[in-house]
Amino acid sequence: MSDKSSSSEKIRVRFSHLGLVVSDIEMMEDFYTRVIGFERTDGGMTGQGVVMIFMTLDSSEHHQVFLVEGKPDGIPGNTIIPDGPPVLHHLSFRVDSLSDLQEMYKRLQTESDREIRTVTHGVCWAMYSTDPEGNNIEFFADTPWYVHQPYLKPMDFNIPEDDLYAQTEALLSTEPGFQPIDDFYGDLKTRVPEKVPA
Ligand SMILES: [Fe+2]
Missing domain, CATH: 3.30.720.110 (Signal recognition particle alu RNA binding heterodimer, srp9/1)
Incomplete structure (x- = not known):
């Protein structure tokens, strides 16, 4: 018998949000709010000087998308979408x-x-x-x-x-x-x- 747990164990898990590391957080906030329709719920700078923004399309979820600055330049793409990000x-x-x-x-x-x-x-x-x-x-x-x-x-x-x-x-x-x-x-x-x- 494996000690690994499985999804058949009765824990209800629901997807909540996704975090994106971005280069230009103002440009990305503008696109996701103005073009797609997200509502910004919170945002600001941490004590370490990192800018974060929280936004949602669902009034029962504080945030569904979380943006944070820090994307490095020159990330390689993937093999299916060469110009895309490596994982998403x-x-x-x-x-x-x-x-x-x-x-x-x-x-x-x-x-x-x-x-x-x-x-x-x-x-x-x-x-x-x-x-x-x-x-x-x-x-x-x-x-x-x-x-x-x-x-x-x-x-x-x-x-x-x-x-x-x-x-x-x-x-x-x-x-x-x-x-x-x-x-x-x-x-x-x-x-x-x-x-x-x-
Ligand atoms: Fe799809």
Whole structure:
């Protein structure tokens, strides 16, 4: 028997926040608050002279993102995203609807010339770009459908919402596993017993 503990032991763990080490904390605070919509909840300088900022999108969580200065210059990228940070792959944000996602698409376009990739994963529409320091960020809106994963098809977000919706549905309707997302989760419930916390 191993002495190592496992996740089946009844401790409820929920994800709370992520800390980013940044170069220009004012620029990053501006992007995360003004462009994405985070609320700054706290911030200041420690006794050691380190600047920290706390921000959230959730009124029940003091901070979901924590920024601290101290990022060194010349950090090597990784092998998947050579220009990206060495460890962080992406931060992801869910929006309520396809129209909200298209609004955010326009906002990111006016914000900078940074590349924006727009796709559907079948279960969602998604777009990928970067924050001002090159961290990859994703925004997505759920579709009402399911297709087998992994799935990715580029989509043009510049067309009207109704056309984009219809085009996505037509594209997905011939893909393996296509079904309403509620049917997928209804079936999943019969296969995965409810976990009862201790
Ligand atoms: Fe993601």
